Amino acid sequence: MSASSPVPSNYAAALADLKQQVRRARFTAQRRVNTELVRLYWGIGSTIRQRQQQDGWGTKVISRLADDLRAAFPDMQGFSPRNLAYMRAFAVAWRSEEVLQQAVAQLPWGHITVLLDRLDDQHTRDWYAAHSVEHGWSRNVLEHHIRTEAHIRVQAAPSNFAATLPAGESDLAQQLTKDPYVLDFLALDSDAKERHLEQALIDRIIDTLRELGEGFAFVGRQVHFDVDGDDFYVDLLFFHVEQLRYVVIELKTGKFKPEYLGQLGFYVALVDDKLRRSQHADTVGLLLVADKNDAVVRYSLGAHHSPIGVASYDLLPPAVKAALPSEADLAAALDRATSDSDSEEPR
Incomplete structure (x- = not known):
């Protein structure tokens, strides 16, 4: 031919x-x-x-x-x-x-x-x-x-996927999460601001995707949405190419607070409405916090209808973190130092 x-x-x-x-x-x-x-x-x-x-x-x-x-x-x-x-x-x-x-x-x-x-x-x-x-x-x-x-550390992050997603799909979405995430490649200290953390994640996007897991593609940072004249910005937006779903990630440098879920749930609904297509699976949200009380997280997730997971992140590799003294150790050492100083007789 x-x-x-x-x-x-x-x-x-x-x-x-x-x-x-x-x-x-x-x-x-x-x-x-x-x-x-x-x-x-x-x-x-x-x-x-x-x-x-x-x-x-x-x-x-x-x-x-x-x-x-x-x-x-x-x-x-x-x-x-x-x-x-x-x-x-x-x-x-x-x-x-x-x-x-x-x-x-x-x-x-x-x-x-x-x-x-x-x-x-x-x-x-x-x-x-x-x-x-x-x-x-x-x-x-x-x-x-x-x-x-x-x-x-590979374990699924606490989520409400089972209650907010169809049977079967919730298990798939749960596979996207883990807890904690280790972001030691960022070289930031624990006092870094959220915007610095966001920027560092984007600057090291290959390492970020590696830590998130297989199938994640980066969509954008501070993704803008106009809702009847009001401006909203999603911290980080990813798309999972195997599950065909958007994943909204919000970062908080402090300890988990229940009110954080309201903001993330709003962004999940926004992305689901504005960007999701008919062939896509439900959008899910992932909140990354520096620390969390799992009991508080569990109660908070039960009150929300948007599919959300909550995970902590570490800026140090596990081996280094384990070698560092705890707050209790530091406090005890400080008490001993103070006690020894008080017991010394003046010359």
Whole structure:
């Protein structure tokens, strides 16, 4: 058929279907190649581990093995002494060949080295491997979630979704939330004003989207709405491309107050009316606060009809925050210092 010939009416649909078949085949082929590479690396690592135990192979033997493998297979990469050490560590961490049936075998090798470098507990490694496969995390996203200890803090934020959204949809919306969010990439102190926090989130939008989770797209900051001559501005507006819903995010630098939900509920209704299309799911709101009383949050959510979740945020990574003294510790130390000073006899 020449370029000038008329295109059949069903050509576009057939072409789209064929493109999808090609993409699926390419993805399947890439995954099989990756699985075979993981199988090879595990086998090499297992052999090295066994020879070290049985024959006492040391560093010099591993270096020679790396040189000989590179000489035998000059067109292949990955046979450096450092990578051979990773292969051994891989075989030590996942000792059984059944590893090839687990989630980790579906990960790129770079992801596996991150798991080996950053984590010691095997159960935790398996958790991150499974979530990486399920959500398609990139290596940077995986490192971010490990650094912020996602396996400890990933829990859904308190919300009223079950009461305000249709059955089934409420579960999906709940999956968009977690509590707390870790915003340590912002390099702000606890006294930062809300507008500074908003600006920092936008300046580091890639990190912000990474922390929010998969599927979020940034729409705008201080999004303007004119309501019969009155001006209103939504702090942050996102769109979730998988669930096809707008997500309104409001920031508060202080502790949660019930009245915050009224403002956010108004913005959710506004976005739902002005921007939402018929093919979109219900708009939801997410209030981020520096601190909250979960009992107060629960009672407050029960009184609102707009779908809203409430989560706290931390400006420090969990490990650093845990190492800092609490207010009670500081108060006790101050009391001791004052007591010691009072007990000293004047000279």
